[in-house]
Amino acid sequence: MNHLGPKHPRAIRWMHWINVPLLAIMIWSGLMIYWANDVYAIRVGGVTLVHFFPDWFYRTLDLDQRLATGMSYHFAFMWFFAMNGLCYVLYTFISGEWRHLLPNRRTPREAWHVVLHDLRLRKDPPPPAKFNGAQRIAYTGVIMMGAGSVITGLAIYKPAQLAWLTGLLGGYEWARAEHFVLTIGYVLFFVIHISQVVRAGWNNFRAMVTGYELTPLKEAEHA
Amino acid sequence: MPDVKSPPLLGPTAEQQMHQLTRRSFLTGGLAALAGLGAWLGLTTATTEDGVPWPLRSVLRFNEGLANALGSPLGLAPTFPAELAQGPARTNGLIGLADDVDEAGWQVRVQHEGRAAERTIRLKDVLALPRQDLVMEFKCVEGWSEVMHFGGVRFFDFVSRFGLATRSGRGPDPAGNPKDLYRYVYLATPDEDYYVGLDMVSALHPQTLLCNTMNGQPLTRQHGAPLRLYLAVKYGFKSLKRVGLIRFQDQRPADYWAEQGYDWYAGL
Numbered sequence: 448m449n450h451l452g453p454k455h456p457r458a459i460r461w462m463h464w465i466n467v468p469l470l471a472i473m474i475w476s477g478l479m480i481y482w483a484n485d486v487y488a489i490r491v492g493g494v495t496l497v498h499f500f501p502d503w504f505y506r507t508l509d510l511d512q513r514l515a516t517g518m519s520y521h522f523a524f525m526w527f528f529a530m531n532g533l534c535y536v537l538y539t540f541i542s543g544e545w546r547h548l549l550p551n552r553r554t555p556r557e558a559w560h561v562v563l564h565d566l567r568l569r570k571d572p573p574p575p576a577k578f579n580g581a582q583r584i585a586y587t588g589v590i591m592m593g594a595g596s597v598i599t600g601l602a603i604y605k606p607a608q609l610a611w612l613t614g615l616l617g618g619y620e621w622a623r624a625e626h627f628v629l630t631i632g633y634v635l636f637f638v639i640h641i642s643q644v645v646r647a648g649w650n651n652f653r654a655m656v657t658g659y660e661l662t663p664l665k666e667a668e669h670a
Numbered sequence: 671m672p673d674v675k676s677p678p679l680l681g682p683t684a685e686q687q688m689h690q691l692t693r694r695s696f697l698t699g700g701l702a703a704l705a706g707l708g709a710w711l712g713l714t715t716a717t718t719e720d721g722v723p724w725p726l727r728s729v730l731r732f733n734e735g736l737a738n739a740l741g742s743p744l745g746l747a748p749t750f751p752a753e754l755a756q757g758p759a760r761t762n763g764l765i766g767l768a769d770d771v772d773e774a775g776w777q778v779r780v781q782h783e784g785r786a787a788e789r790t791i792r793l794k795d796v797l798a799l800p801r802q803d804l805v806m807e808f809k810c811v812e813g814w815s816e817v818m819h820f821g822g823v824r825f826f827d828f829v830s831r832f833g834l835a836t837r838s839g840r841g842p843d844p845a846g847n848p849k850d851l852y853r854y855v856y857l858a859t860p861d862e863d864y865y866v867g868l869d870m871v872s873a874l875h876p877q878t879l880l881c882n883t884m885n886g887q888p889l890t891r892q893h894g895a896p897l898r899l900y901l902a903v904k905y906g907f908k909s910l911k912r913v914g915l916i917r918f919q920d921q922r923p924a925d926y927w928a929e930q931g932y933d934w935y936a937g938l
Binding site for chain 1: 679680681684685687688691692694695696699702706710721722723725726727729730733737740741744745746747748807809810811812813814815902903927930931932933937938
């Protein structure tokens with residue numbers, strides 16, 4: 448027998464889904480800006496393993512020769528991205544939802560348990576909870592990354608007016624690199640997040656849309 | 671929202687309730703997505719202002735106002751040790767530099783809005799002002815930066831010495847008598863193929879120079895010989911090379927790259 452229970456508050460669901468197009472627009476416009484000076488690469492002993500990014504990448508996604516367009520979208524949508532993130536942080540603190548999201552004492556051990564379980568190296572599932580240890584780390588981490596993007600972004604947006612901030616981050620060149628690395632981080636987060644959502648299945652995904660989930664009664668009684 | 675907390679919904683009732691909730695939520699979500707898509711299409715197809723959809727131009731102007739409100743007068747940008755600026759500086763952009771230059775006889779034309787008479791100021795009179803040296807991180811809008819050593823005279827000293835930029839013809843007094851100042855400056859190459867518009871605060875910033883040396887060497891032609899502008903508080907495209915014409919005005923001046931879709935203010 449199944450039990451219907453609330454899972455994600457309405458505000459969190461809205462902010463989560465609003466963030467999807469906002470982050471996409473920030474990355475899209477950011478790539479148009481990065482194109483104009485695309486100097487980053489992973490090099491080992493003078494050999495370039497990965498260049499961010501090959502020409503076909505820009506051409507396929509129509510990102511080349513659009514620096515001005517990229518800047519105008521980036522410096523407009525930054526407001527919505529930052530405001531949505533700020534609202535999320537405020538909401539989680541005021542509502543008490545942070546108790547489910549912030550890592551705690553048990554988190555590291557539990558996160559490791561989740562990793563082993565997901566790699567099928569450990570049979571017993573992690574203890575049932577709204578968010579397991581790995582999720583706590585991932586969801587808190589991605590919010591910190593969001594804050595990092597705003598801070599490093601401001602440092603390269605106003606390196607004269609906010610020179611103290613730019614200096615704190617290691618200077619203009621470093622701040623630009625940090626801003627870029629965070630973006631790569633979102634892409635990695637996205638890949639893992641999507642694959643985990645697919646693994647977790649329909650009931651879990653539906654909860655992020657409706658706010659409610661069906662749980663087997665036995666489990667519900669335990670929880 | 672149905673109250674599902676107490677008593678708990680179980681079994682078939684729960685399934686049915688979930689079904690309803692799902693339908694309603696996906697419908698709401700779908701409508702919200704459509705509204706978002708509509709707004710996006712509206713934005714991307716909006717009338718453009720100098721190559722940028724007008725709502726985005728409005729936000730850029732809002733950002734400009736905020737930067738001015740939070741940082742007026744603007745502080746100083748960090749300086750660097752001169753050893754970091756050696757050898758030839760990177761060049762980028764040669765628009766307006768095609769004609770031959772008469773360095774010895776160079777003079778700058780200066781105009782004021784609403785005043786018919788034009789002044790010409792000889793290069794050697796400009797360079798007679800107190801020397802200033804700034805080693806700064808030059809920042810290109812493309813995203814690269816390089817430490818460069820600029821030598822010349824302060825733009826502020828230039829307008830003070832020659833009684834420019836003000837309606838009264840006296841030296842500028844931004845704190846005591848801001849109304850006496852024109853609001854903007856327009857600077858251009860002699861052929862006006864390249865031109866920049868500046869707000870007066872940025873133009874009078876202590877790190878805004880009229881330069882005749884870079885990295886310890888006389889200006890090269892590619893760097894704007896015999897006299898170029900340098901601003902620490904703007905992207906490089908505002909640092910006009912080969913200054914031939916300066917006009918003080920109240921109307922926001924045209925700007926070469928702003929007309930190509932870039933932010934007019936371009937403040938750092």
